[in-house]
Amino acid sequence: EIVLTQSPATLSLSPGERATLSCRASQSVSSYLAWYQQKPGQAPRLLIYDASNRATGIPARFSGSGSGTDFTLTISSLEPEDFAVYYCQQRSNWAWTFGQGTKVEIK
């Protein structure tokens, strides 16, 4: 089973700052990596699929990059509604594992 490790566990930033979240895979997942946002009491929402493609309706301040084993989600300028937990997920084989999550909190 492919293990995804996200870092940092918590990111404390102020609105307007840039957020950089990392996801590392235990083996190559090619570009088959997605990012999700989850707010308290809500279902996850797809942000990015296949490493760098924004899902429908996702603002341009969200971008994804990487391939192989190292991936990054960047939020260029944090809006108040962006403070949430972010998960990466791989689909390179049938066991679609998630990372443990990064919480982006207000500093």
Place this chain on the structure above:
Amino acid sequence: EVQLVQSGAEVKKPGESLKISCKGSGYSFTSYWIGWVRQMPGKGLEWMGIIYPGDSDTRYSPSFQGQVTISADKSISTAYLQWSSLKASDTAMYYCARRMWAFDIWGQGTMVTVSS
């Protein structure tokens, strides 16, 4: 509107059985895989398994193989997740989600509480 609507919250006792549902609408239900994801209280997301309603091809995460059963009834555009004997450790929120290149549409979640 494309959506997945899940059945309501459940409170069960250990040892009881349970089947929760996920009804799709607004798209061709038989053409997309449906996955199930567990989220234990205060914890992260865990992929449980996935089914293709068109032919009921089903795959399970090794962590959940033998612990749950995933099924679908394409005639009513509904997928199911079931347990034959619940444990307290099954207490969690369960989400269904449609798979394209990722899980693009999610249900609202079904909270399952198992307590004596």
